Amino acid sequence: MRSSIAKRYGTILAFATALVGGVVLLVNLYFLERYSEESVVAGKQHITRLIETEKIRDSELMASTIASNLDVPVYHLDFSAIQEILEPLNLEEHISYTYVHDLEGHIIHDGTPEIQTYNQPVASLLPYSLESFSDSTSRQSELRLHVAAPVVVGTTTLAVLRVGVDFEDVNKEVGLLNQQFEKEASELRSSILLYTFIAITLLLAMTTLIVFLFSRNLFLPIQTLVDRCYQYAEGNTTVQFKLARKDEFGVLGNALQKMKESVTASQKQIEELAYLDPLTLLPNRRMFNEELETMIDWAAAHDHKVALLFIDLDHFKQVNDFAGHDVGDQLLRDVAERLSSLLKEVTQLIDLPIPEKLLLSRLGGDEFVMIVPCFHEPECLSVIASHIEQVLGEAFVIKEERHHISASVGITHYPEKADNITELVKQADIAMYAAKHSGRNRHRFYEPDMNSEVLEKIQITSGIRDALDSNDDQLFLTYQPIVNLENSEIVGAEALLRWNHPKKGMIPQDYFIPLIEKSQLLASMTLWVLEKACTDLASNIYPIDKGFKLSVNISGAVLKNKGLCKQITELLRHHDIPNHCLHIEITETSMMENIDSCYDTLCEWKETGVDIWIDDFGTGYSSLGYLHKLPIDGLKIDRSFVTDRSNKHQVIETIISLARSLQLETISEGIETKEQQDYLTQMGSDFGQGYLFSKPKALDEFLKLLPEN
Numbered sequence: 197m198r199s200s201i202a203k204r205y206g207t208i209l210a211f212a213t214a215l216v217g218g219v220v221l222l223v224n225l226y227f228l229e230r231y232s233e234e235s236v237v238a239g240k241q242h243i244t245r246l247i248e249t250e251k252i253r254d255s256e257l258m259a260s261t262i263a264s265n266l267d268v269p270v271y272h273l274d275f276s277a278i279q280e281i282l283e284p285l286n287l288e289e290h291i292s293y294t295y296v297h298d299l300e301g302h303i304i305h306d307g308t309p310e311i312q313t314y315n316q317p318v319a320s321l322l323p324y325s326l327e328s329f330s331d332s333t334s335r336q337s338e339l340r341l342h343v344a345a346p347v348v349v350g351t352t353t354l355a356v357l358r359v360g361v362d363f364e365d366v367n368k369e370v371g372l373l374n375q376q377f378e379k380e381a382s383e384l385r386s387s388i389l390l391y392t393f394i395a396i397t398l399l400l401a402m403t404t405l406i407v408f409l410f411s412r413n414l415f416l417p418i419q420t421l422v423d424r425c426y427q428y429a430e431g432n433t434t435v436q437f438k439l440a441r442k443d444e445f446g447v448l449g450n451a452l453q454k455m456k457e458s459v460t461a462s463q464k465q466i467e468e469l470a471y472l473d474p475l476t477l478l479p480n481r482r483m484f485n486e487e488l489e490t491m492i493d494w495a496a497a498h499d500h501k502v503a504l505l506f507i508d509l510d511h512f513k514q515v516n517d518f519a520g521h522d523v524g525d526q527l528l529r530d531v532a533e534r535l536s537s538l539l540k541e542v543t544q545l546i547d548l549p550i551p552e553k554l555l556l557s558r559l560g561g562d563e564f565v566m567i568v569p570c571f572h573e574p575e576c577l578s579v580i581a582s583h584i585e586q587v588l589g590e591a592f593v594i595k596e597e598r599h600h601i602s603a604s605v606g607i608t609h610y611p612e613k614a615d616n617i618t619e620l621v622k623q624a625d626i627a628m629y630a631a632k633h634s635g636r637n638r639h640r641f642y643e644p645d646m647n648s649e650v651l652e653k654i655q656i657t658s659g660i661r662d663a664l665d666s667n668d669d670q671l672f673l674t675y676q677p678i679v680n681l682e683n684s685e686i687v688g689a690e691a692l693l694r695w696n697h698p699k700k701g702m703i704p705q706d707y708f709i710p711l712i713e714k715s716q717l718l719a720s721m722t723l724w725v726l727e728k729a730c731t732d733l734a735s736n737i738y739p740i741d742k743g744f745k746l747s748v749n750i751s752g753a754v755l756k757n758k759g760l761c762k763q764i765t766e767l768l769r770h771h772d773i774p775n776h777c778l779h780i781e782i783t784e785t786s787m788m789e790n791i792d793s794c795y796d797t798l799c800e801w802k803e804t805g806v807d808i809w810i811d812d813f814g815t816g817y818s819s820l821g822y823l824h825k826l827p828i829d830g831l832k833i834d835r836s837f838v839t840d841r842s843n844k845h846q847v848i849e850t851i852i853s854l855a856r857s858l859q860l861e862t863i864s865e866g867i868e869t870k871e872q873q874d875y876l877t878q879m880g881s882d883f884g885q886g887y888l889f890s891k892p893k894a895l896d897e898f899l900k901l902l903p904e905n
């Protein structure tokens with residue numbers, strides 16, 4: 197349990213104040229006590245001095261008065277008169293003696309009728325020695341005051357009167373007064389001490405209370421903020437840090453509030469990133485898995501069916517590569533929007549366990565996956581997939597440019613095909629893969645035998661990767677001669693790739709090359725072919741025939757690879773072969789598919805001096821406008837027109853005259869008979885290639901066809 201700092205520090209401060217106050221009180225009382233004691237002593241001394249002084253003054257006054265009365269009796273030595281004056285004095289209890297003596301110190305009278313001390317030296321009766329004086333004076337012994345006053349006639353001192361005054365009474369009086377004073381002083385001191393104690397204690401209590409309250413007030417907002425911080429840390433996100441104060445605590449509260457808002461926003465963003473695809477804001481793979489699980493549980497509980505549609509965009513990569521990632525991103529967002537709208541229609545009247553928008557997810561790249569709940573027959577899914585193909589088939593207008601893509605959709609469903617999410621996702625993925633390899637822009641339902649079909653394709657791709665990496669002769673080139681149609685002389689050859697798989701044997705090129713063209717391995721394969729062709733040309737063919745032209749097939753999709761042109765010119769320079777000895781063949785279809793990127797690259801290639809032919813011409817849909825602009829050197833008439841001329845000779849004639857008007861060479865493929873050769877020669881085709889002259893041959897065999905061998 198957390199202890200309150202306001203309470204804790206409030207108590208500590210109050211206690212410290214009380215302690216300091218207590219010490220101050222004790223010190224105060226100690227000095228007060230000492231001061232009062234000293235005051236009493238001083239007071240007593242003062243009283244004693246005051247009374248004694250008064251007594252002395254009275255005694256001296258009395259002595260000088262009596263001495264002045266004695267002048268005449270002494271002058272006349274009238275003893276009875278002197279006695280008369282001294283007798284009442286002697287009767288006073290506190291008068292211990294009265295002597296009148298002459299200036300030599302002999303007693304004249306002692307106040308008694310007998311005057312027994314007459315003529316005795318007064319010094320012998322007194323406790324001190326005599327001195328001459330002219331004024332009243334006194335001396336004090338322990339218990340007595342000895343007063344002396346001159347008896348003067350005119351200006352002449354006749355005698356001295358000495359009176360002994362007992363001080364016992366005075367001392368008693370002083371003692372009584374001192375006692376009384378001490379008592380009163382003591383009472384006063386006690387009261388002062390008491391009142392001081394009470395006053396200081398009250399003051400102390402008040403100060404302690406004020407300190408306690410003040411410190412509590414000081415620490416309370418901090419305590420409040422600390423408590424709220426703990427609440428927030430324990431997951432209470434509704435807690436507010438703002439304090440209704442304008443002081444530093446208010447500022448601190450506002451700062452914490454801002455911090456909390458920023459932390460909350462970051463947390464939300466992190467959660468979104470963890471579950472949402474940041475580009476389309478659709479659920480990502482993680483969230484998709486959770487939602488699919490929910491949907492399967494729901495379907496199981498309600499005896500429903502749930503389908504999974506795996507959607508992969510066709511040609512998206514081209515859009516991304518050629519139009520830029522901005523456009524690619526926007527296209528993905530537009531795809532998400534179109535699919536979401538479609539999904540809304542599909543799920544319109546269904547009471548779902550999750551919001552309908554969570555049924556569409558983006559798994560990454562151009563892969564989307566749609567969960568379709570409650571369908572009745574698989575045909576319904578076919579209709580939905582067709583709708584998907586339709587909505588995604590419509591042009592996307594981004595930055596005023598129209599972009600065309602299509603979609604390949606793989607379909608599977610619960611519970612007939614699979615009863616768990618891992619299997620469902622795998623099946624939908626395989627079905628999509630099959631749809632893609634069946635020609636794209638279509639959908640396929642998952643079938644168990646697709647597994648082996650897809651697996652085999654995956655094996656082929658990874659096998660080619662191994663073959664490209666290894667230096668064995670799994671991959672090799674065959675060469676098919678290209679001849680001058682008029683005299684059948686070999687002017688060049690076409691390099692054609694072959695793959696001899698270590699286990700499966702020869703793999704048909706019509707099978708593996710299209711697979712590679714759809715994979716990431718295309719660039720590596722193209723480079724491998726070019727390197728091999730250049731090496732063979734430089735080492736074996738060029739030394740024999742300096743005018744020989746070697747044709748290499750390049751897929752249009754690889755032309756976007758900007759570095760390739762530089763690589764090939766370096767390769768030719770490395771092998772010391774003139775650039776014009778190399779032809780590249782790009783199929784009409786792949787060129788038209790990549791026409792925008794092809795144009796610039798072909799111009800670049802052309803500048804290096806390499807010749808460019810359009811392969812399989814006539815099978816694609818070349819526009820005359822493009823043909824006119826493209827930096828090409830020749831058209832290879834597709835084999836299909838040559839082989840079966842029954843109703844296609846018009847096409848051949850058109851292609852040849854088109855080429856002539858564009859000042860392009862023509863090369864006829866697939867010539868198998870002399871008749872075909874003659875016809876094509878007659879039509880004006882420049883070069884020919886076909887089994888009539890030679891099938892594609894391994895290098896050694898091919899070299900035997902060359903004139904010098």
Ligand code: C2E
Nearest residue numbers: 692693705725749750751811866867868885886887888892
């Ligand atoms: P292509 O470029 O049109 O190559 C000509 C094809 O016609 C070759 O097939 C060749 O064997 C075949 N051919 C030639 N004369 C005749 C004939 O008289 N009768 C018949 N029936 N066929 C004939 P191949 O070697 O099977 O190559 C098929 C396609 O594979 C090539 O068509 C080309 O598009 C592609 N290809 C081959 N090697 C490569 C390569 O290294 N790179 C790329 N991208 N594609 C290649």
Ligand code: MG
Nearest residue numbers: 690749781811
């Ligand atoms: Mg070719």
Ligand code: MG
Nearest residue numbers: 811812832865
């Ligand atoms: Mg061809």
